[in-house]
Amino acid sequence: MKRIIVACGSGVATSQTVASKLERELEKKGIRVKVDAVDMKSLDYHIKNADAYVSIVKPEKDYGIPVFNGIAFLTGIGMEQELEKIIDYINK
Incomplete structure (x- = not known):
């Protein structure tokens, strides 16, 4: 099973909202x-x-995995x- 990380400043409200959605x-x-x-x-x-990273803020470095726009989910x-980009990645 693939694992996607969602990150924000505190890891509580914003990233949890995006992760749940x-x-x-x-x-x-x-x-x-x-x-x-x-x-x-x-x-x-x-x-x-x-396997992938959904970012609330633009990442400062390259993590070597796909990065997706978390603001779209907010x-x-x-x-x-x-969402389609993420699905395409997952189905590869």
Whole structure:
């Protein structure tokens, strides 16, 4: 099962909201993945075991895995397109 990390400053409200919404949207489409919300301080630790990263803020470095736009899941603007990108990646 693929693992997706969602990170924001505190790892509580924003990243948890995005992680829950992403997981729910993927489940609606019959796709099971593990989605974890973490804070930016622990991102370097958690990302080692992740297949993809959904970022609330633009990442400062390249983690060597796909990075997706988490703001789309907060605002709803462009969410379907970003969700399709994630699904395409998962199905590869």
